[in-house]
Amino acid sequence: MRRYVQSEKLSSFLLLRGADTLDLLYIGYGLAVLALVFASYLAGALGWLPHDPRAMNVALINAPPLTPGHLLGTDFLGRDLQARLILGIQAYFVPGLLAITISIVGGSVLGILAGYRGGAFDTLVTYFANLLDSFPRLVLILLVIAAFKADIYYVMVVVGITGMPAIASLVAGKIAFLREKSFIEAAHALGLPAHTVILKHILWLNCRAPLVIQATLGMAEAILIETSLSYLGFGVQEPTPSWGNMVLAGANYFLQGNFWPSSAPAIAILATILGFQLLGDGLNHLLEGKRR
């Protein structure tokens, strides 16, 4: 049985009119994660850590959380987990931003070339995008690591470049949609110059929401890649903490019954990636998908 009720008054808040409680939940959680990550990043960058992340305390190895002085416990060398977790954010935050910037800026340029100029450009960009798409990302990353060095920034450049086709097709798709409604033609007919049409009408007004969403999802991907690489030993190396290598280091102790040193970073990874993904999903539903 489904029940439908006509409401007397309509909520005046434009967005909430279409919002599901689920969307609000997703977005709320996502924003909380984002705020925490950003704050932690700043704390880490400015050195405001509860403990020196390198200070080893042999007496307090693998201490559980809520041990006095160590809110989240210590790892197998007695180092404060909370401090290391906070510092671990450094490993992916700025590199992640680099990746999404490259994807979005590069992808938008390609998308505009393909959609707005069309013709030969469209064909060229499509071929290029298909080319990029056909390379397995992980293989490319490993190649770069082997050819150059295991630097997370190099890796993120690759991630950024391989993310361009998706953005390009998004932007080109929006342009196609506008073109079909004679929007672009009408703008030209009025006399609007090309740069206004592209920057203001296409990008800012129509694409910024999906691009922001893609940015959040891209960040989630970047975190996943960085932590995976570090877990595999290719990313950030000891003693510099990365959530990935912390999971790796704690793995030995997992089987001995010391779950915490491995679980803490693992939970952090899960919760953070989930946060970005849900943020993107919720925003997508709210801003883009709710139209009839």
Added chain:
Amino acid sequence: MLLSIENLRTYFYSRSRRAFVRSVDGASLSVGRGETLGVVGESGSGKTVAALSAAGLVAGSPGVIGGRIELKSRNLLDGIERYVKVEERDGRVMAAEKDERGWGRQVRRLMSGVRGKEIAMIFQNPRAALNPYSTVGAQLVETIRLHTNLKGKHEAKDKALHWLERVRIDSPRLRFDSYPFGMSGGMCQRAMIAMALCAEPSLLIADEPTTGLDATIQARIVELLRELKDGTGITTLLISHDISVIRRLADRVAVMYAGTVVQSGTASQVLRPRDSRQHPYTAALLASVPSAETIRAKSALQAIEGEVPDTTSVPRGCRFYGRCNRVTDAVRSRCANLEPPLSEIEPGHKLRCWLHAA
């Protein structure tokens, strides 16, 4: 009466606006055997949804919530009260509860053997309604074998060709093996008509059969429908916003506005009244199309002020009040506060207007 729709209510719920879109809000129509009833109205009038409801094609939330649809004395909405609970306030539905799965099953039970066989439909966009992966001939044969007692392949094929000839399609044998994308709009429409009629249905529902076709093709399709009507005596429910098509084909006409029927009667009563016994909306609608007079005098068209109403808000009085240009002070307060009932002002002629209420 072959088809009798009584007090049909079909609503759709809009989550973003948290309100019912009252597409059909208590409409009653009836078509006699061999007759063509033309239903006229603009967007938002509910005419298409009413037709789809009659054919059992409304899957919706909540969809059909009340009324009676009788086809040859069989109620196609039989038992709907069991599946729908409605809460009203001041005569307006404010909440509805519906067992959609249960009703879906009931509809399947009620409509099996009816849809396609007794009721056939033709739609607005002919190419979209035909299966693009199957030839016209194959689709016709399939329909014939399914819905008539001609089960053999060869007999069915002969019948199919016979119908293709009857709809005057160019080179029927060639078209039998053609796919819809290879045919023009007019030809596709003829094929669709053939498919609808080859099942020898009791009722044909035609939803905007000429819209979207070129002017010259429209004329030919109208001609064809006229011919088939005279030749087969089929009962037709014709939906259109094009009054000239209605004029040419309908015996009786119903005018719909904002989900209700505001006028119904014979074609001459509704479209060519000799006196003022006409609904103000009908009059205004007829006047907004350029007539020979208007063109000769190059005068302005009579436009109806305002917009087609939003069917989510529930007006208190007459739904046309506010756009009506025939309101007099004598009836103004009634028009604003009470919805006029559909009253019979002469035999067979009903009007929903305080200016003509008994």
Added chain:
Amino acid sequence: MNDTLLEVSDLSKHFRSRWGLASALTGQGRVIPAVDGVSFYLKQNETVGLVGESGCGKTTVGRTVLRLTEPSGGRIVFGGRDITHLDRARLRPLRREMQMIFQDLDAGLNPKMRVRAILREALTVHERPGDAEIERRIRELLEQVNLKESKLANFPSELSGGEKRRVGIARVLAVRPRLIVADEPTSALDVSIQAQVVNLLRDLQKHLGLAYLFISHDLPVVELVSHKVAVMYLGRIVEMGLSETIAREPRHPYTRILWSSVAEKHTAETTTAKDIGGVFDFEQPTRGCRFAPRCPLYQQQGRPAVCTDPASEPPLRDVGNGQVVACHFA
């Protein structure tokens, strides 16, 4: 005073149907002559109606005349200037004088911009008025198109069809054009709203002295609003003249069929054009008169050879009273 605003001579527009990289290199691929030699002129304060069925090229004529798409041949003279091959920079300031109302109701309306912002942008494209001036002009535009001030705060998705059409017209009026090409201005609207728009366009012509190229397939409306009518078929004008003459005394067989199909819905006259669509058919390229395959006159006259003679496509002949017809026998 009443000089010619727009003069179009032998305009043509060919589309290449591409087959991909290979044929682009070899230069092959089919050419579709959407517009194939169209000539007419338009004076200030005048409306020329352009009618025809789908595929006849009327929309393409409208777009080409405004240089929204490049002509393949012919000449366009606007306000005395040859604009056929004018470069973008010099064309831009002229753009304001010749505008288009698009068939799509959403054209020009960015779904993320409110009506006020849309109008404001239109007003600032070619001029730089101050804020007070902009407010004044917005109010003026709303009055001209009969739109309520409350609509300024709405997004296009919150507007009805008729309102969207009016915002589109206001947007175009903001740049003060002299010529408006109206491409099917009434098609996506309900009948009662169509009447509103038609009345509006006529009022605007009276008050602002606009010239219209009125492209439509709605024959009664075209007859009502136009001074002259041109009938197109497969890329060419087959008949042209005063609107009363075209409607009541058409000479070309196609025009006759078109107009009788409107009347046909009222009466029992039968038409005899075959059901083939008026789209360019590569299988049977036209030789001679394009209408011959569907023409009842061709059949009646016993299929005369001159109609299918590739060397003699019937030219537009003057038959008096300002009427021209392209037919060997009309």
